[in-house]
Amino acid sequence: MRRCVSAFGVIALAGLLLAAGSPTDLPNAPNSLKLAVLGDNGTGDRRQDDLAAQMVAAHKQFAYALVLMVGDNFYGSQKPADLEHKFARPYRPLLDAGVVFQAALGNHDDISTIDYAPINMRGQRYYTFVRQNVRFFVLDTNILDAAQLKWTEAALQQASEPWKIAYFHHPLYSNARRHGSNVDIRVRLEPLLVQYGVQVVFAGHDHVYERLKPQKGIHHFVTGSGGKLRKGDLEASDTTAAGFDDDNAFMMVEILGDDLHFRTVSRTGATVDSGQIRRMAPRIGS
Amino acid sequence: MATVKSVRSPVALPDVTEARGARFPRLWHFAAEYLLLLPLGAVIALVWANTLPESYFDTAFRLEFLVNDVAMVLFFGLIMKEVAEATAPGGALHPRRRALLPLVASLGIALVPALVFAAITPYFGEPRLVEGWPAVLVSDVAFGYFIALVIFGKHPVIPLFVLLSISANALGVAALAVAGAGGPLRWDVLLLLMAAALGTALLLRRNRVRRFWPYVLVAGGLSWCGLYFGGFEPALALVPIVPFLPHARRDPGFFVDAAPGARDALSRFEVWTRHPAQVALLLFGLVNAGVPLKALEPGVWSLPIALVVAKPLGLILGVALAAAFGLHLPQRIGWRELVVLGFVSTIGFTATLFFATAAVGPGPVLSALKMGALLSVGGAALALGAAALLRTGRFSVR
Numbered sequence: 086m087r088r089c090v091s092a093f094g095v096i097a098l099a100g101l102l103l104a105a106g107s108p109t110d111l112p113n114a115p116n117s118l119k120l121a122v123l124g125d126n127g128t129g130d131r132r133q134d135d136l137a138a139q140m141v142a143a144h145k146q147f148a149y150a151l152v153l154m155v156g157d158n159f160y161g162s163q164k165p166a167d168l169e170h171k172f173a174r175p176y177r178p179l180l181d182a183g184v185v186f187q188a189a190l191g192n193h194d195d196i197s198t199i200d201y202a203p204i205n206m207r208g209q210r211y212y213t214f215v216r217q218n219v220r221f222f223v224l225d226t227n228i229l230d231a232a233q234l235k236w237t238e239a240a241l242q243q244a245s246e247p248w249k250i251a252y253f254h255h256p257l258y259s260n261a262r263r264h265g266s267n268v269d270i271r272v273r274l275e276p277l278l279v280q281y282g283v284q285v286v287f288a289g290h291d292h293v294y295e296r297l298k299p300q301k302g303i304h305h306f307v308t309g310s311g312g313k314l315r316k317g318d319l320e321a322s323d324t325t326a327a328g329f330d331d332d333n334a335f336m337m338v339e340i341l342g343d344d345l346h347f348r349t350v351s352r353t354g355a356t357v358d359s360g361q362i363r364r365m366a367p368r369i370g371s
Numbered sequence: 372m373a374t375v376k377s378v379r380s381p382v383a384l385p386d387v388t389e390a391r392g393a394r395f396p397r398l399w400h401f402a403a404e405y406l407l408l409l410p411l412g413a414v415i416a417l418v419w420a421n422t423l424p425e426s427y428f429d430t431a432f433r434l435e436f437l438v439n440d441v442a443m444v445l446f447f448g449l450i451m452k453e454v455a456e457a458t459a460p461g462g463a464l465h466p467r468r469r470a471l472l473p474l475v476a477s478l479g480i481a482l483v484p485a486l487v488f489a490a491i492t493p494y495f496g497e498p499r500l501v502e503g504w505p506a507v508l509v510s511d512v513a514f515g516y517f518i519a520l521v522i523f524g525k526h527p528v529i530p531l532f533v534l535l536s537i538s539a540n541a542l543g544v545a546a547l548a549v550a551g552a553g554g555p556l557r558w559d560v561l562l563l564l565m566a567a568a569l570g571t572a573l574l575l576r577r578n579r580v581r582r583f584w585p586y587v588l589v590a591g592g593l594s595w596c597g598l599y600f601g602g603f604e605p606a607l608a609l610v611p612i613v614p615f616l617p618h619a620r621r622d623p624g625f626f627v628d629a630a631p632g633a634r635d636a637l638s639r640f641e642v643w644t645r646h647p648a649q650v651a652l653l654l655f656g657l658v659n660a661g662v663p664l665k666a667l668e669p670g671v672w673s674l675p676i677a678l679v680v681a682k683p684l685g686l687i688l689g690v691a692l693a694a695a696f697g698l699h700l701p702q703r704i705g706w707r708e709l710v711v712l713g714f715v716s717t718i719g720f721t722a723t724l725f726f727a728t729a730a731v732g733p734g735p736v737l738s739a740l741k742m743g744a745l746l747s748v749g750g751a752a753l754a755l756g757a758a759a760l761l762r763t764g765r766f767s768v769r
Contacts, residue, residue, distance in 0.1 A: 160496070163498075192497050192499065192668065192736075193496055193498075194499075195498040196498065196502070227499050228499065228733075229732055229733050230732025232555075232732075233732065255734070255735060262665075263665070264665070264666045266424075267666065267735070268428045268663070269428045269663070269733060269735075269738065270734060270735075272425075272432045
């Protein structure tokens with residue numbers, strides 16, 4: 086246990102040192118697909134506001150057009166005024182700048198929020214969309230029924246884009262103590278993701294940031310500290326590549342040709358992890 | 372002709388209540404047959420899922436269709452056999468007007484918990500659990516029957532409980548159709564194949580076919596296909612078919628084993644399926660009760676709390692509704708017995724597990740509902756406690 090905590094500390098520290106040495110680690114190329122990833126954010130409290138401010142600041146330098154929300158977009162009451170307070174208010178500058186949010190459902194989200202226009206679910210629990218050379222698959226892992234699995238397989242089968250990215254709320258792999266990996270979902274979903282060549286999976290639920298070593302060829306990220314935070318909850322294991330559980334964080338991602346670049350930023354604006362994933366020949370490094 | 376056990380009016384009771392000396396050995400035999408295998412499977416599943424999750428969920432995933440959609444057909448066929456026999460002379464459903472009060476009262480015991488569940492679940496922070504609402508309507512007939520027997524012994528409350536539970540579970544089946552879990556419902560497919568299944572069963576009955584196999588394989592097979600391809604729960608395939616099987620002229624009583632020499636189709640069906648159905652129950656517990664405990668959220672409590680709060684209340688409201696229609700409770704049943712019976716009805720266990728699994732697909736929502744179903748077994752302790760507090764049943768002051 087103590088050894089794991091120490092190992093995690095080293096990983097986090099290495100990430101921070103690396104970040105300090107390379108502040109501009111995203112290519113920020115003109116024609117690339119730029120996006121942010123955010124999870125477990127809808128608290129409406131100070132932490133969410135602070136991280137939203139960092140996202141707004143980041144957007145000025147790295148003009149991402151898309152935000153992937155991995156669920157728990159709203160905690161607690163979800164009346165129209167709450168949706169405004171927990172979503173539209175903190176992200177207003179991004180919405181005004183034309184940034185499109187595309188949400189997945191978390192366990193705290195009311196099903197009625199699929200009709201809340203600003204998160205663009207268009208009344209669907211699960212859906213797919215394309216941006217440039219990337220096909221995104223947004224799934225509802227709260228209830229992974231047979232109909233959804235059938236739809237997922239058909240959508241994956243039909244996808245011809247070079248990049249395939251799936252995101253949903255419950256992580257297939259996680260080393261957080263509170264929830265950890267959802268094996269029930271994994272045994273049903275992972276074979277499809279592997280078979281049809283999904284390269285990257287984003288999830289949340291555990292209120293930490295974690296990057297895992299590729300599992301069966303897929304790069305998994307847990308980005309569940311967009312508003313909530315479970316400090317010290319990450320217990321690094323041999324599947325952990327990097328992690329951060331000291332503060333809230335969001336990810337910035339840039340896809341340029343066969344390369345996916347990422348950078349994870351904390352509530353204070355520090356880069357806590359970054360790296361690059363190459364399509365077809367998976368390679369990852371910080 | 373089936374061997375028929377003696378039946379005492381006003382209601383059919385199994386031999387478990389015959390003589391005090393014989394009661395408990397028979398009760399424990401009953402418990403071993405109907406009650407211990409599922410908990411055994413559930414305990415193994417809980418330990419397995421929380422120690423070796425990869426192998427557990429992989430195994431459960433591979434077995435779930437075979438167990439939930441195929442093997443459980445036998446269990447529900449056996450439960451339906453009890454209902455079909457209860458319509459025979461001496462049975463609790465004979466004459467059928469006897470079932471009117473439980474039928475009306477079951478509206479309260481099913482719908483009030485569903486309303487309470489829908490109302491309180493958002494406060495536990497996991498609003499999606501509401502999608503498992505059909506699981507709140509139902510009660511575990513066999514487990515509740517056992518607890519009711521332990522508390523009341525030979526008492527008119529026993530058939531009242533069984534009828535209430537059967538009626539509430541029938542409402543649960545209707546709720547599954549309304550909830551439409553797992554995708555779009557194909558009513559055309561269901562109606563076509565179900566009509567063929569019922570027509571076949573009727574034809575077999577009219578031609579005095581005494582063997583149960585044609586009913587189960589041909590009519591049951593058509594029914595299963597209708598439910599499965601129609602998007603409904605195929606484990607209920609034998610429920611509409613079993614009433615067509617020729618049965619004994621008198622009801623031997625609830626959960627009384629058919630005699631090995633019995634020749635009527637329904638008794639032969641029971642003799643043949645008894646042990647496979649028990650294996651199905653064991654596997655059902657094994658495949659469905661493996662819940663990762665560390666991943667559970669506070670929402671787990673919404674289901675058992677809704678049951679505990681609303682079942683007794685719903686029963687009293689349901690009986691009041693029945694009374695408003697001019698129906699009367701059997702003698703020796705007052706508000707104290709109703710309160711205790713309400714707590715007995717909170718035991719969802721097998722029924723809640725099954726209906727939750729049928730109502731929502733796999734995932735964390737189902738895990739929370741399953742855990743709630745397991746916790747509902749605590750209703751047995753509440754029922755015993757209420758009986759002791761209210762001094763009724765075995766705790767009454769003579």
